[in-house]
Amino acid sequence: MDNRPIGIFDSGVGGLTVCKAIHDLLPRERIIYFGDTQRFPYGTRSIDTVIRYSREIASYLMSRGVKMIVIACNTSSAAALDILQQEYSVPVIGVIGAGARAACKRLNGTRIGVIATRATVKSGSYVKAIKQLCPAVEVLQRHATVFVTLTEEGWIEGDIPRLAAKRYIQDMYDHGVRTLILGCTHFPLLKKAIHEVYPDIDLIDTGVEIAHEVQEILIQKNLENNGSAGDIELYASDITDTLQRLQEMFFGKNGSQIRKLVIYG
Amino acid sequence: MDNRPIGIFDSGVGGLTVCKAIHDLLPRERIIYFGDTQRFPYGTRSIDTVIRYSREIASYLMSRGVKMIVIACNTSSAAALDILQQEYSVPVIGVIGAGARAACKRLNGTRIGVIATRATVKSGSYVKAIKQLCPAVEVLQRHATVFVTLTEEGWIEGDIPRLAAKRYIQDMYDHGVRTLILGCTHFPLLKKAIHEVYPDIDLIDTGVEIAHEVQEILIQKNLENNGSAGDIELYASDITDTLQRLQEMFFGKNGSQIRKLVIYG
Numbered sequence A, B: 001m002d003n004r005p006i007g008i009f010d011s012g013v014g015g016l017t018v019c020k021a022i023h024d025l026l027p028r029e030r031i032i033y034f035g036d037t038q039r040f041p042y043g044t045r046s047i048d049t050v051i052r053y054s055r056e057i058a059s060y061l062m063s064r065g066v067k068m069i070v071i072a073c074n075t076s077s078a079a080a081l082d083i084l085q086q087e088y089s090v091p092v093i094g095v096i097g098a099g100a101r102a103a104c105k106r107l108n109g110t111r112i113g114v115i116a117t118r119a120t121v122k123s124g125s126y127v128k129a130i131k132q133l134c135p136a137v138e139v140l141q142r143h144a145t146v147f148v149t150l151t152e153e154g155w156i157e158g159d160i161p162r163l164a165a166k167r168y169i170q171d172m173y174d175h176g177v178r179t180l181i182l183g184c185t186h187f188p189l190l191k192k193a194i195h196e197v198y199p200d201i202d203l204i205d206t207g208v209e210i211a212h213e214v215q216e217i218l219i220q221k222n223l224e225n226n227g228s229a230g231d232i233e234l235y236a237s238d239i240t241d242t243l244q245r246l247q248e249m250f251f252g253k254n255g256s257q258i259r260k261l262v263i264y265g
Helices: A016-025 A047-063 A074-087 A095-105 A118-123 A125-133 A145-152 A159-174 A187-197 A206-220 A241-251 B016-025 B047-063 B074-087 B095-105 B118-123 B125-133 B145-152 B159-174 B187-197 B206-220 B241-251
Strands: A006-010 A031-035 A068-071 A092-094 A111-116 A138-143 A179-183 A202-205 A232-236 A258-260 B006-010 B031-035 B068-071 B092-094 B111-116 B138-143 B179-183 B202-205 B232-236 B258-260
Touching: A006 A016, A006 A047, A016 A031, A016 A206, A016 A232, A016 A241, A031 A047, A047 A068, A047 A074, A068 A074, A068 A206, A074 A092, A074 A095, A074 A118, A074 A125, A092 A095, A092 A206, A095 A125, A095 A179, A095 A202, A095 A206, A111 A118, A111 A125, A111 A159, A118 A125, A118 A138, A125 A138, A138 A159, A145 A159, A145 A187, A145 B145, A159 A187, A159 B159, A179 A187, A179 A206, A187 A202, A202 A206, A232 A241, A241 A258, B006 B016, B006 B047, B016 B031, B016 B206, B016 B232, B016 B241, B031 B047, B047 B068, B047 B074, B068 B074, B068 B206, B074 B092, B074 B095, B074 B118, B074 B125, B092 B095, B092 B206, B095 B125, B095 B179, B095 B202, B095 B206, B111 B118, B111 B125, B111 B159, B118 B125, B118 B138, B125 B138, B138 B159, B145 B159, B145 B187, B159 B187, B179 B187, B179 B206, B187 B202, B202 B206, B232 B241, B241 B258
Parallel strands: A006 A031, A006 A068, A031 A232, A068 A092, A111 A138, A111 A179, A179 A202, A232 A258, B006 B031, B006 B068, B031 B232, B068 B092, B111 B138, B111 B179, B179 B202, B232 B258
Antiparallel strands: none
16 A cells, blocks of 8 residues: 555646546545646647656656656657656656557557647657557547647537537548547547547547556556545646636536646746 | 838737738838747736747847837737837837727727737736727627637638637627727638628728838838838748748748747747
């Protein structure tokens, strides 16, 4: 039994979907979440900058005595996972690996689709991760930038997200994609809208997948907390309207409140 | 006759609409444009940060010998116009004043609507500027964040922008707004879509309005360039896909190319 918290970080609010998935699966685990809302979005920064930001946050989480670090941000996972794994002795895992593994395991057909931010698509990280696992699979990827804004603004139901889904996914669908990785932590909020248009596409929610990985690692390494219900500490570098709205959506009006925390100079 | 260039700056690509409006009205004027795409968006930064960024860019433009500075970014105009006016001897003008003046002049009814970014709405700058000119007018404002992404992604025609327009504008329309300020330099790209839904709303394009102000000031202060066709120098702190697409949209495939320029450490 290990009652140290799990550290989770993201470039902003999207990682709250990951935080929720981990909390739902592992309700006894304590969680410290940090969302870098002040410096969001990471997707337009250089790789070096994303690495620096990721290091700063990981260093803060380590100072809080976490037993594991979960990189909930796809862009950070693409840029900094290897580096943080080398630098820290606790397990460090990222959403890209979890998403790629789940897609290969659940593969339906010969093609996997990925929708993500422009930066994640450009990094090619999903393609590399999938090709390592299933070299024969063809990966079709596409950035879905409008989805980020729609979720940030809470426009997750109705005609607009459905029309946007058609615009982003129809071409992949016509090419036989029936397994689609939601390669941005915002996108699980659009699962319902996407399924209304494409009920037969299997949507890979990287938050749910990484929650299972967290569970496996905790069991393997004997790090589980079998104590009482785990508390969630939520921090963000800037308290924005969007953050507060999503926090309520995920954790309810009386859930964990988010506190502002500046970890850099 | 004064053949020094006019300096224009924006947080990103939106200011190209302003650049084009000024070039169309004053084709003989030389223009130096700087878009801070690397640090876009300004709307989520603190006021102090936006002031610092605006000063850095203004200082660069002054070092290039401009005869006038046009702040094409609404957020910068709200945060830094007064400061830059105090610090420099050349005329400095911003889009907010131009938009407010045009809306009051063309007022249709007793209410003016403003759609802008979240930061511009929060600053209340349009409300203050309009109230100074026409104290009796009621100002209804609303942030239209999804519009920014739709224009950045080039989704400016079809159902999605029309549905988004309804979502943002219907309430103002029902309250009698027939004069609407497009309070973000991206939004003129959506004029057609908005007019398809609301043909009787007068849309105030701050780029067109500020172009007229530039012309008036040049004439008043005897700063006009009556020489040959003015060249446009376009600079940006990062060369992105969106930037290149919009540059082509505005200035054609053979128009001025954008060069990368880093003006800060």
